[in-house]
Amino acid sequence: VLIDPMPMSAHDLEHLRSLGGAALIVVTNSDHTRVAHELQGVFGAKLLGPVAEKGVFAADRWIEDGEEIVPGLSALEMQGSKTPGELALLLEESTLITGDLIRGHRGGALNLLPDEKLTDKEAAIESVRRILEHDAIDAVLVGDGWPIFYDGHAKLGELVDQGG
Template identity: 35%
Template structure:
């Protein structure tokens, strides 16, 4: 039990299951921060020294499965804390040779650890600089990739400390693509609530790069959508990545013989498809029609715009999808009689006839 005379640093944040502690760095005129993230596997990120009372609090919460070092320069007290808590250390694969602690897991882009997904940055202060994205609370945790200084704003470390300032700045768009509400930083003041806006404002000050442009061969953050049978596609977020707000852009890739989605239509978002490569068909409720490279296809809201892409060609089908972003957009699925309400805010999929909650793929076949 903690007595009134004991010193504590650990404090809860407004985010579920996340606490932090800080120590003032007089030579830098800012606080350095560390984070405790509770979940199926508890994580401690970039640990500074802790008081005994704080260690007991962490032990009472189940201890820590992993100590995460986000960069070679944030080894800090990782070794001592791992020994005290019987935790393992995870660190960027690219920085392993420059760490003195024993690392039991090398982290790469896209890995998952506890509640977090690993996001790798390029040409930062250290080659391995990475962040941890917690989708359940729309939060990014970074080490040296960004600093919170002055309060409420973000900036990178001076360009002279970066491997390649332009590539480093552009790699921060990977954070924009995730649209986090909060960014917790190892150095300086964390930003809560408007983190994406703060990052956009910082990147807009960098006239050495154009953040609003990307080539398709530069897209790295692809996700997979798997359904029953032939329902499968890859997709990459483009709009948020480039700082777009009112229009949404995604690139879709559909392999030969596969279908990009169930037959569906939108209530508020009018879409446009541009076929960049490949061939196939697009199916509507009133017929199925061939498509090929160079086609531009309007998809109005309502029943007439309900559609499904099918790759019937010999190579992958590559499509740029554009739409107006509408928070109240809903989807309907004619083949399976489903309705998806508030798709972008509080999604709920129900049966059109029974009103019961359903899985996204319920009633679909490929």
């Protein structure tokens, strides 16, 4: 499974091939399609995206809130971000993988997209609050900025408490 893939060097592409390639490519939002369609062609992978982005880009499968993508990897719908739909992904209940809404622009802390890019700040904060229902989250791997490797649940709580 590839998530929001970036352009790869020939070496990286060959290494991925040696590992068996990719069967699925998950795009967390339409701004993260980047090379997803190209890699879809290279590996014959299925492309998955948030159901709220249906019609914005081409995908083989549209993912809804709470849906299990593969065993151990489930989707959480995020609202209020800059695109019509966004997913965060929960890996084995302990690792949160985010697209654009939740970022890490300061080491050891999380923040939201800047207010001017949000379509609905209250909905964005509520989306993060919903994530807090998953109390085993330790790591938060952000699409933009510094990751959190431990105490992720507490850092998400701080983000909500600070209002984004």
